Structures are given as C-alpha cells and as structure tokens.
Amino acid sequence: MGWTRGHVLGHGSSATVSTATTATGETFAVKSVVVSKSETLQREQQFLSILSSPYVVSYTGCDITKENKKMIYNLLMEYMPGGTVIDVIQARNYGSLNELEIANYTRQIIQGLEYIHSFGIVHCDIKGANILVNKNGVKIADFGCAKWANEDVPFRGTPMFMAPEVARGESQGFKADIWALGCVIIEMAIGNSPWSNVNSPISVLYKIGFSGESPDIPDGFSPKAKDFIKKCLIQDPEARWSATALLKHPFLEQFDHDQDQNFLTCSPTSILDQDVWGSIQQSALVGSDYNQETCTSNSLRQRVEQLAGNPEKGKFRSGAEKEIDWMTIRSSCNGAVTGGDEWW
Structure with a gap:
C-alpha cells in the first residue's frame, strides 16, 4: 500500500508518530523507528495484527521504507483524531x-x-x-x-x-x-x-x-x-x-x-x-529481572530499587535511557529485524 507521511503527531524516546495518507485520501497513523531499534515496535505489530475489535485501535499493516538514507520500520494504525x-x-x-x-x-x-x-x-x-x-x-x-x-x-x-x-x-x-x-x-x-x-x-x-x-x-x-x-x-x-x-x-x-x-x-x-493528537507522553517503562523467592527486607529494598531505577542499586530499564531485554520478535514484514530501544 502506497502512502505519504504527513505531519508529526508526537515523539517518543526513539520513534515518531505521524499522520499518513494513501493515494485515495485515506488517513491513518504511522509509528516509525529506525530498523535497528524496532524490536519493540515489531512486538507491538505482532499483537495488533491478531486483534480486531471496536475497542482496540485497528492495525493497518507494516512496512520498511528508506528515508534520509535510513531504513525505517513503520507500524500503520487507525488514526484517532481525539488524541488520548x-x-x-x-x-x-x-x-x-x-x-x-x-x-x-x-x-x-x-x-x-x-x-x-x-x-x-x-x-x-x-x-x-x-x-x-x-x-x-x-x-x-x-x-x-x-x-x-x-x-x-x-x-x-x-x-x-x-x-x-x-x-x-x-x-x-x-x-x-x-x-x-x-x-x-x-x-x-x-x-x-x-x-x-x-x-x-x-x-x-x-x-x-x-x-x-x-x-x-x-x-x-x-x-x-x-x-x-x-x-x-x-x-x-x-x-x-x-x-x-x-x-x-x-x-x-x-x-x-x-x-x-x-x-x-x-x-x-x-x-x-481540533486534531490534537500531540501530547504523547513518555511512559516510565521498567523491567524486572529478579527472581520470585521469599526475601528479607534488605533484599526487598534492593529489588524495588532495581525495578524503580536506582542508579546505584539497579538498572533503570527505561526506553529513553537504556536498552530493554525484550524477546526477539521475528516479523512477517520483510523478514526478521531485531533491536533494543523501547519506543515510548
């Protein structure tokens, strides 16, 4: 499906959400990130591609384009003009x-x-x-x-x-x-x-x-x-x-x-x-790689500090700052692509 990128709706830590239009004038939203950082976006594509509900934003497709000498992974979705x-x-x-x-x-x-x-x-x-x-x-x-x-x-x-x-x-x-x-x-x-x-x-x-x-x-x-x-x-x-x-x-x-x-x-x-889909906020995403065993109050403190992001006691797994241990998703769109940064 051919489409043209429109105005930017919002930015995340590594990806951008824009409007897009087809040759027939259909408008949708496109979430884009360089291919090397697209693993999380591919993970989102995997879930959206199997869902079809009036209560879930619709999946339109995905592709890879070359823009400004960079390979860009694009997730195409329903455009929601009211914002969040x-x-x-x-x-x-x-x-x-x-x-x-x-x-x-x-x-x-x-x-x-x-x-x-x-x-x-x-x-x-x-x-x-x-x-x-x-x-x-x-x-x-x-x-x-x-x-x-x-x-x-x-x-x-x-x-x-x-x-x-x-x-x-x-x-x-x-x-x-x-x-x-x-x-x-x-x-x-x-x-x-x-x-x-x-x-x-x-x-x-x-x-x-x-x-x-x-x-x-x-x-x-x-x-x-x-x-x-x-x-x-x-x-x-x-x-x-x-x-x-x-x-x-x-x-x-x-x-x-x-x-x-x-x-x-x-x-x-x-x-x-008002077409005000422009206040996309960065989520404080966190990852937890600690185990589930019963622990003392000291280890509880260490676990929560690790989860929350204490720079001395644990790793802050925010997409804006660090790579997240997402599992590799092999996309059906033009082959397998892997990456690490979280979009949001």
Whole structure:
C-alpha cells in the first residue's frame, strides 16, 4: 500500500508518530523507528495484527521504507483524531470527566480488555495516555509493553498504574490490567495521576507493593462507582474482579444502549474537532529481572530499587535511557529485524 507521511503527531524516546495518507485520501497513523531499534515496535505489530475489535485501535499493516538514507520500520494504525483521554481532560477548564462520561469510557475499555484477555494477552500498560478517543468513544492503544499471559518476560509498565503483585515482582497477569483500570478511572475523575501525592518511582512502588493501600477514591463518585473501583483495586489479584465480571457491575449496567449513543453524540467534543493528537507522553517503562523467592527486607529494598531505577542499586530499564531485554520478535514484514530501544 502506497502512502505519504504527513505531519508529526508526537515523539517518543526513539520513534515518531505521524499522520499518513494513501493515494485515495485515506488517513491513518504511522509509528516509525529506525530498523535497528524496532524490536519493540515489531512486538507491538505482532499483537495488533491478531486483534480486531471496536475497542482496540485497528492495525493497518507494516512496512520498511528508506528515508534520509535510513531504513525505517513503520507500524500503520487507525488514526484517532481525539488524541488520548488525557488530552480530553486537559482540554476541559475543570480538568476532569463527569461520572456519565467515565462510565461509558470505562465500559468500552473493559470490553477491550475482555477481548484482549480472551486471546491470552496482558496489556501491561493501561493508563489514560494509552486510551485514544474518536467521535464514537475510546479504544485501547500502545501494545509495546504487552505480553502473553504465560510468557516469562521482565515486568513492564508505568509505576503509577502497576498492581501490588507487579510492584512486588510476583506476577503480571490479566488482573494487573484491572488494577490499572481502577487507577485510570480515578485519573479521569481528578485529572491527575492516581498517586499524585507520591513523586519518585521508588516511593510509588514501595507504597503500592508493601503498604497495603490503594489510591484514594474521589468523594464525588456515586456508591455504585465507588464499589466498581473497589472491585478493581482489591489487593489480592485472585479476588480482584475480572473484565467479564466487571461488565455486569451495576455501575456499567445503569446506562442502556440508547443512553450510550446519546452520550457519544452529545458530550463535549471540541477536543475531537481540533486534531490534537500531540501530547504523547513518555511512559516510565521498567523491567524486572529478579527472581520470585521469599526475601528479607534488605533484599526487598534492593529489588524495588532495581525495578524503580536506582542508579546505584539497579538498572533503570527505561526506553529513553537504556536498552530493554525484550524477546526477539521475528516479523512477517520483510523478514526478521531485531533491536533494543523501547519506543515510548
């Protein structure tokens, strides 16, 4: 498929997202990185290429082009003109979404998670910056951190949205995505991170993993909304509700289909008309290569410092600074290509 690169939508640590158009005028988004650093982008392509859901950003294809004497790996995706949920929030004078909007967005995210999980895929980085918006609602994007549920790979994601079991280095399964969703609901309600009173990655991971605390639920929520969030933020992942169970929760069932459509057509849409997909944020991706054995408080400190990125005690595995130990993915697009830098 021939296409022409358009204006830049955003930059990551090594990749660029741009608009692109075909000869027939079709517009889509293209995420691009030099081939030598494309392993993570190829990993994302692997997951997106097998998914097809109205609640997941659509995969269009991939190719390799030569630009400015460099070989560029391109991942072609659906263009979402509304930007991210964070963009929508920031466009509001009051900096948050109301409960009706949150309920509808949450239902679509949950439907996307149920679909993704049915394939045995864990997203691993659910957050407002990875939920994209168009006139019909929201879709899950950015599978650069995704993994197979039974895959033994380093833990990854954004510390503020990590589940307790991930922060402790125990497991990262489907229920970790559910915890992150609970954090996203709070993010949509307050217009800020769910742990806004904690600043450093080390402090966040200690608090999440070992304090037994959960993010504060805003007082303005209805009882049904508060109960829904509590089901997402149960400390024990075995007791935490699944995506399928959450879809039957009264918080989501209180709105019928007609009300859904009314919300989608009548809610403020100024953000959707401004083509503002430009506030792509760098995720604080981390990897964990420590084992799962029971340990002393000293070794716990060392593990969390390693996960969070203490430059003296462990390696900070951020794509912006260090190479990440992603497994090699052999792409179906023009042969096998490997690399190391994380896109985001």
